[in-house]
Amino acid sequence: MTTATSMTRALAAGDTTSAQLAAAAIDRARQPESTAVLLTLTADRARYQAEAADRRRARGAARGDLDGIPIAWKDVFDIQGTVTTAGSASHLHDAPAAVDSHLVRRAHDSGLITLGKTNLSEFAFSGLGVNQYFGTPINPVAPERVPGGSSSGSAAAVARGIVPLAVGTDTSGSVRVPAAYCGIIGYRATPGRYGPNDFAPLSATLDSIGLFATTVDDIIALDRILAPGEHDDPPRSRRFVIPAGEWTEDLTPEIAADFHAVVAEMRCAETDIRIRSIPSLDTAQKLMDSHGTIVGAEAHRLHRHRLDSTLPIEPTTRRRLENNAHTADSLAPVYAAMCALRADFAAELDGATLLCPTVRHAPPRLSELSDPAHYDNLNASTLRTTMALSYLGACGITLPIRTSASRPPSGLLLSRPSGHDAELLAHAAAIGPQRRILT
Numbered sequence: 001m002t003t004a005t006s007m008t009r010a011l012a013a014g015d016t017t018s019a020q021l022a023a024a025a026i027d028r029a030r031q032p033e034s035t036a037v038l039l040t041l042t043a044d045r046a047r048y049q050a051e052a053a054d055r056r057r058a059r060g061a062a063r064g065d066l067d068g069i070p071i072a073w074k075d076v077f078d079i080q081g082t083v084t085t086a087g088s089a090s091h092l093h094d095a096p097a098a099v100d101s102h103l104v105r106r107a108h109d110s111g112l113i114t115l116g117k118t119n120l121s122e123f124a125f126s127g128l129g130v131n132q133y134f135g136t137p138i139n140p141v142a143p144e145r146v147p148g149g150s151s152s153g154s155a156a157a158v159a160r161g162i163v164p165l166a167v168g169t170d171t172s173g174s175v176r177v178p179a180a181y182c183g184i185i186g187y188r189a190t191p192g193r194y195g196p197n198d199f200a201p202l203s204a205t206l207d208s209i210g211l212f213a214t215t216v217d218d219i220i221a222l223d224r225i226l227a228p229g230e231h232d233d234p235p236r237s238r239r240f241v242i243p244a245g246e247w248t249e250d251l252t253p254e255i256a257a258d259f260h261a262v263v264a265e266m267r268c269a270e271t272d273i274r275i276r277s278i279p280s281l282d283t284a285q286k287l288m289d290s291h292g293t294i295v296g297a298e299a300h301r302l303h304r305h306r307l308d309s310t311l312p313i314e315p316t317t318r319r320r321l322e323n324n325a326h327t328a329d330s331l332a333p334v335y336a337a338m339c340a341l342r343a344d345f346a347a348e349l350d351g352a353t354l355l356c357p358t359v360r361h362a363p364p365r366l367s368e369l370s371d372p373a374h375y376d377n378l379n380a381s382t383l384r385t386t387m388a389l390s391y392l393g394a395c396g397i398t399l400p401i402r403t404s405a406s407r408p409p410s411g412l413l414l415s416r417p418s419g420h421d422a423e424l425l426a427h428a429a430a431i432g433p434q435r436r437i438l439t
Helices: 003-013 018-029 041-057 103-107 150-158 176-181 216-226 253-267 279-291 296-310 315-323 331-348 372-391 421-434
Strands: 040-041 069-073 113-118 167-168 185-188 209-212 239-243 272-276 353-357 395-403 410-416
Touching: 003 018, 018 040, 018 041, 018 069, 018 113, 018 372, 018 421, 040 150, 040 239, 041 113, 069 150, 069 421, 103 216, 103 315, 113 150, 150 167, 150 176, 150 209, 150 353, 167 185, 176 185, 176 395, 176 410, 185 216, 185 421, 209 216, 216 395, 216 421, 253 315, 253 353, 279 331, 279 372, 279 395, 315 372, 331 372, 353 372, 372 410, 395 421, 410 421
Parallel strands: 069 113, 069 167, 239 272, 239 353
Antiparallel strands: 040 113, 167 209, 185 209, 185 395, 353 410, 395 410
């Protein structure tokens, strides 16, 4: 896969132009295997921005390291002149956006080339990445399996090599999960790291923004553009904690084997890794098991008006919204405990990075999703680890693992308390290059 870093080097050396990079990305986006990855291809805009980037570079006025590099955006962000669908046919006849979202403008001001807007689960309300109306993006590394969601199109766009960078949103795992399922890197930033959210929401309490790439260096480069002034010196100490209990025990044999292989390699490199219980994490999960999830309640509150309207929504979305109709009635203990548990989580890690599998099983096969109850169970199990960490306010980054070409990749999830993004990215950068089984 071509990375943003390698593209930047090629541009600096004069081996290619931004116009050529944009033309190649447009061509890849139009290939049959890329069907349903992008919902809107902004080809004219991409060409215009690429030509402008080439003119800047010719006069020595490039705007930064990623000037002239293509990027794609989850279709919850406004892009001027396009309809923001949030993955739902109910928005198809909305008015086009009058202006870009502030994050899109920030990227544009740094010279990034907007290729278009990517597919997603309807309203970003599923971890599987299936979209019945617009089609489901093909998982490039496991075509018979789900791509993961909700940011399915953003993950597939990077995994397929259409663009080297993509932006998504992550509420319960919607960046970390599809990145793990598609064999790439996905980073969930601390909520608010890139400023106030101005994308179509799902859960105001837990929504955050995330980035996709194939290298940690590319994630860091894009993060530096989107979060200027938020970068500290990398930490000297690199300690890891593996959480005891269901987080590392409730795994399929293949996921367990992949995870233990990575841990063994890290220990061979004399990495400090301890296994112990994390009470805040266990308590968070028990609260959600007993009372329901904030995401379910807030999604219902946001979209309940659609249940009685004639606007089209998918049967799976309708069912899951209806199932959360009364969740808010029992959530007071979940909201009340959140701030204290977040503080406890930071104290319990004591400067270490949490290390566990991103998802506890391989991506489900598309053929498994016809039964509604099984669909909902698979969705819940797919998001179980990442949802609890979102509730605790954690930033997180998933790195791909593939110990065997005969099975889908899995993900190694690194998590830190809210606001500890610089340490998280430094730890990920230290792991990535030296792990032979990470692909």
